[in-house]
Amino acid sequence: MLQNKKISFLGGGAMAEALIRGILKAGLFKPEQVTANDISQERLHYLADRYQIRTSPEGAAVAAEAEILFLTVKPQVINQVLKHVASKVRKETTVISIVAGFTIAALEEALPQVPVVRVMPNTPVAVGEGMSAIALGTFADAGTGEIASAIFSSVGQVVNLPESLLDAVTGLSGSGPGYAFVMIDALADAGVRAGLPRAQALLLSAQTLLGAAKMVIETGEHPGKLRDMVTSPGGTTIAGIHVLEQRGVRAALSDAVIAAANRSRELGKK
Ligand SMILES: NC(=O)C1=CN([C@@H]2O[C@H](COP(=O)(O)OP(=O)(O)OC[C@H]3O[C@@H](n4cnc5c(N)ncnc54)[C@H](OP(=O)(O)O)[C@@H]3O)[C@@H](O)[C@H]2O)C=CC1
Numbered sequence: 001m002l003q004n005k006k007i008s009f010l011g012g013g014a015m016a017e018a019l020i021r022g023i024l025k026a027g028l029f030k031p032e033q034v035t036a037n038d039i040s041q042e043r044l045h046y047l048a049d050r051y052q053i054r055t056s057p058e059g060a061a062v063a064a065e066a067e068i069l070f071l072t073v074k075p076q077v078i079n080q081v082l083k084h085v086a087s088k089v090r091k092e093t094t095v096i097s098i099v100a101g102f103t104i105a106a107l108e109e110a111l112p113q114v115p116v117v118r119v120m121p122n123t124p125v126a127v128g129e130g131m132s133a134i135a136l137g138t139f140a141d142a143g144t145g146e147i148a149s150a151i152f153s154s155v156g157q158v159v160n161l162p163e164s165l166l167d168a169v170t171g172l173s174g175s176g177p178g179y180a181f182v183m184i185d186a187l188a189d190a191g192v193r194a195g196l197p198r199a200q201a202l203l204l205s206a207q208t209l210l211g212a213a214k215m216v217i218e219t220g221e222h223p224g225k226l227r228d229m230v231t232s233p234g235g236t237t238i239a240g241i242h243v244l245e246q247r248g249v250r251a252a253l254s255d256a257v258i259a260a261a262n263r264s265r266e267l268g269k270k
């Protein structure tokens with residue numbers, strides 16, 4: 001299905017790089033099938049050098065030859081980029097937008113009758129542990145859906161959801177790695193505060209979050225039950241959890257997700 005297809009990225013920033021790294025690592029595409037376009041020559045040199053992919057500063061030409069076209073620019077410039085390339089995008093091209101807040105209706109207005117897919121992935125696609133939510137556009141048939149599912153499931157887990165839920169997804173799993181990195185960093189600092197060497201503190205912190213997440217996914221148990229298994233009566237964990245509850249960690253995480261989801265909605269209105 002994806003064999004020999006030309007896959008291109010308009011915007012070669014952080015998320016495009018994470019996807020390129022992930023799909024090449026998964027062996028889904030060969031480097032010569034992949035083209036990246038970016039406004040910065042320096043960035044194109046870096047991507048070509050690091051991943052041996054093709055690069056081009058000509059967005060319209062890249063859009064014209066793409067069979068799968070990723071829109072990976074910031075929400076603030078997507079309208080300008082679409083205006084520049086829209087007339088070159090062929091009706092057979094599958095267009096996959098990961099632009100936060102940018103709606104299928106806006107995509108279809110710019111690219112009439114083109115099969116479009118709106119996806120919200122996250123940066124762990126770079127290491128095969130991404131979380132992506134997919135919503136298909138009006139002109140996307142089952143084949144288009146299969147292409148999007150194949151790409152994103154090669155670099156992590158995929159859910160199909162109605163587009164109306166993608167802002168919520170953005171607040172939770174799209175931005176979520178950011179929250180997780182803050183937590184990992186904070187726990188590592190805490191380990192140093194408690195006397196651990198920095199390198200070991202960081203490993204202890206990151207591997208602990210990785211292990212806990214894996215337990216939730218592999219056992220299918222409710223996190224509350226798994227938490228109870230760690231929490232010996234009168235022991236250390238409940239002393240720690242008491243402090244987290246006192247400081248409102250749950251409410252802070254909840255407010256973070258809602259703030260990010262609201263921001264995604266706001267970006268979509270511009
Ligand atoms: N980062 C993430 O975790 C996720 C991001 N997304 C979405 O992915 C998109 C990209 O995000 P991210 O990678 O973080 O952003 P970046 O800013 O890292 O990447 C965007 C890239 O596009 C370049 N660019 C700007 N204007 C143009 C243009 N006219 N033509 C071609 N390239 C251009 C930028 O260059 P310059 O920097 O010089 O402006 C930059 O290199 C966003 O829409 C975001 O909402 C979705 C899920 C997760």
Ligand SMILES: O=C(O)[C@@H]1CCC=N1
Nearest residue numbers: 100122170174175176
């Ligand atoms: O911060 C952002 O706007 C993007 C969208 C989701 C993750 N990063």
